[in-house]
Amino acid sequence: MTAMPGSVIQTTIKTKVSPGLESLTVVGSPRALFRPLGLLRLLQLVSTCLAFLLVAYKGAWMGAMANWCLFSWCFCFSMTLLVLILELGGFQSRFPLSWLDFPITCASYGVLFCLSSSIIYPITCVRFMAHGSVRKSAVSATIFSCIACVAYVTEVAWTHTRPGEMTGYMATVSGQLKVLESFVACVIFVFISNPHLYTHEPALEWCLAVYAICFVLTMVIILLNLGNCNNIVPIPLPTFLCGIAFLSVLMYTTAVVLWPLYQFSEASPGQAQRTMDATCQYTRPHAVCAWDRHLVVAILTGINLLTYIADFIHSG
CATH class of the missing domain: 1.20.120 (Four Helix Bundle (Hemerythrin (Met), subunit A))
Structure with a gap:
């Protein structure tokens, strides 16, 4: 098709965006961070980061079980950060893994890792600590771990309840x-x-x-x-x-x-x-x-x- 001289041809690409979590599919824009799923993942990011920092900064960990909790928070933080970076930068098409499956897989592991840490850490560490600033930091870390767990559960549940949306095998x-x-x-x-x-x-x-x-x-x-x-x-x-x-x-x-x-x-x-x-x-x-x-x-x-x-x- 040949355009007439002096005319301007515009191409518009329309992306169907349903209300809710999938609104974050508007990629490559910082505005996506303030949509429902973006805010939820920000909560996951902040909660896991604070849980890790509170324990690491105060040295409030003892033994292999506490090491597991630190690893869990660090793993969840890293995976959520990776998902946010890829979505905000619009790099999903270049990502070697299926984007239908990767975010829900990360969120599902986030539920289990944070849930286990929220149970193991207070049982094996917090209850043996003397009252003081270290114990307060440990209790705060446990609370943030629970908040992160709820945030991941919300993402997984929300993903499963999206009507008419294509989902991958991991969902x-x-x-x-x-x-x-x-x-x-x-x-x-x-x-x-x-x-x-x-x-x-x-x-x-x-x-x-x-x-x-x-x-x-x-x-x-x-x-x-x-x-x-x-x-x-x-x-x-x-x-x-x-x-x-x-x-x-x-x-x-x-x-x-x-x-x-x-x-x-x-x-x-x-x-x-x-x-x-x-x-x-x-x-x-x-x-x-x-x-x-x-x-x-x-x-x-x-x-x-x-x-x-x-x-x-x-x-x-």
């Missing part, structure tokens, strides 16, 4: 279960970070292998969807997802039997009662003794088995 029930499965496995790894908890029995080493193999398989599925690489799977994707879920159910079933059997049965080297574990009598207040770690891992193993069963039923 589905199966995708959310994958996030939960991988997160629970990460927490299990934190509690069995000491090799002495499992190296004395081959059955317990098998349990560790179960946690690691299932975690890797779950992360492969998540990364395949984030990277839009589902076409490299040689079989139909639903069959692949169902098969992985079924294999994970079988493996976790063995772990949910073997871990308690070898950790709490008097017929094995385990301790049936907490009082039988000497480490629980002489451990430092903020530390988690071996018997408590065994119990937490047993509970988390059961939780992940139920999650994989739900995933298998939904995938099938």
Whole structure:
């Protein structure tokens, strides 16, 4: 088409923007920061940053559990900051991962990380602190962690309730279960970070292998969807997802039997009662003794088995 001399041709690109969270799809403008989702993510950013700074500045952390909380707040802050930078700069099209899946995945992990920190930090650290400025900072950090958790929950819930909006795999029930499965496995790894908890029995080493193999398989599925690489799977994707879920159910079933059997049965080297574990009598207040770690891992193993069963039923 040829334009007449002296005329001006204008091209207008219209982007459908629905009310609510998706209004932030108006990218490349600072105004997007003051829309509903932008304000929500600012709250996430500020809350996680303050929680981390209050604990780090006052030195209000002790032991591996507090290190986990610091990592959680730092991880959530970094992911939210990355999402904000990409959206404000309009770089979604250049981002190598699926933008339908990446923000909801970050928010889902944010819920779990902040929720765990909001529970673990006061139980393992705050309650053992003497009254003073350090304890006040620790309590404030816990409050900000709870605020961040609520903000992430709001984003996830709001994403699921958008009518008529296209969503990726990670926003589905199966995708959310994958996030939960991988997160629970990460927490299990934190509690069995000491090799002495499992190296004395081959059955317990098998349990560790179960946690690691299932975690890797779950992360492969998540990364395949984030990277839009589902076409490299040689079989139909639903069959692949169902098969992985079924294999994970079988493996976790063995772990949910073997871990308690070898950790709490008097017929094995385990301790049936907490009082039988000497480490629980002489451990430092903020530390988690071996018997408590065994119990937490047993509970988390059961939780992940139920999650994989739900995933298998939904995938099938």
